[in-house]
Amino acid sequence: MHRTAEYDTFADIYDVWVEMAPSAHRALPFYVEAYLSSDDPVVELGVGNGRIALEAARQGKAIVGVDASAEMLRRCRERAEALGVADRLTLIQADFRDFQLPEPAWLIAIPFHTIGHLVTPEAKREGLRHIYSQLAPGGRLILDHFIFRPEIARQHQAPSLRTEYTDPQTGHDVLLWVLTRYNFETQAMRILAWTDELDDEGVLIRRRYRRLSFSWIEPDQMRTLLEEAGFEIEALYGDFDRSPLTETSPEQVWIVRRPERP
Template sequence: MLSDADVAALYDVLSPWNPALSPGDRFYDTWVMAAGSVLDVGCGTGAMLTLAREQGHRGRLVGLDPDRAALDRARRRSDVDWVEGTAAGATADARFDLAIMTGHAFQCLVTDDALRSSLAAIHAALRGGGHFVFETRHPQARAWEDWNPSNAVGVVAPVAGTDRALRVWHEVESVAADVVTFAGTAADPDGTVLHTDRSVLRFLAPAPLNARLADAGFEIGAQYGDWDRGPLTGTSREIVTVARRR
């Protein structure tokens, strides 16, 4: 079986942070490097803020995440503040220039109460005019239809200090209105299951998404359908949002 630490290490293999190769990572990196202070909500293993420091960012960097094993990996970098907690627990007195949620973490805010409390906390953590930048999958693209065992990927990941070949796949369990429940599985190449995580994501369309941002005190500065800042269209797979604190 995989330990929590193994799962955190596997995440870094599956989702490497590389602005040189990934348009999405490059989009966020530009925002981070231009901001004096940054709150990374759902920072995971901290790759984005770690790279920012390596690139010479001198301002305050804070990573917030409820996953202790992920934060243990993040804390290998000691010149970033790593805080265990949820978006709803974001500090209200820091006055950050920028708050960011990457990796579709915004979709983990499934209930109306979670959305309301999280957006309120992020709003309170920003200075006046500060920005909240995040992306969410556009429901029209029905991304979950590709989450099935036939799309399993093979990876080599550090497990208990030794590189090990694994197969990783996702499988949808239910789709109810705008909420999708699915399982993520890591297994040995022979199919022996080592770890299964169940996740629930919410797929908000632009209109209800923007209404909730407005209710929380944000105005939309820009909204894109791709990482090249193209407009939202009938074929967009992403909703990339730049919101400003009123």
């Protein structure tokens, strides 16, 4: 089943988007090391355009990537071919709640806050139960999410210029804007990102909107969902350097395991 994938319209700005996200850079070596040190099969859910998976593949690791977006997967495949690592990559177009692996995984990772795309608690519960079913007994799940700060959220409710860049395809300058709407009761978020493409005189040629459904989750809520799905908690960190979770930590980084015996 392929639901409409919001990232199909986001794929062309994904690299610029990530460039401006410090946590994405901190996450990269953490996940690559986890992939390289795990037994096979290693699976990345929300593999996207292969930002993390291809780095591990370049270092010799076979990776299974799952993603709902045909366009993100197309870009991932194209990059894998350009890097000469396509034979180390198995890509599956599917939702986190119904992907089927050829064999049970030793490691499933959901990097870069991607669990938040399962917006409701029910969707997260369904996803985590399904992930559990796709792991080998004793296999691990690693995932992260940002720590929600209301004061930062309030700032993000106003439009802001995320970056300016020149589109290499058209040569046009582009302004990338973003605004996030928050539902503080349901913990749902709606990200609006739009690009303004300008001609040489700065006149607007084209404005294009993209929208993403997202959410946040508190560490206590995450712990409950993980335990309800049957996982044993191995570690909880406050950032990708494996520092402890404290009141000022930017991230929650979970390492959990499907028990050997239920």
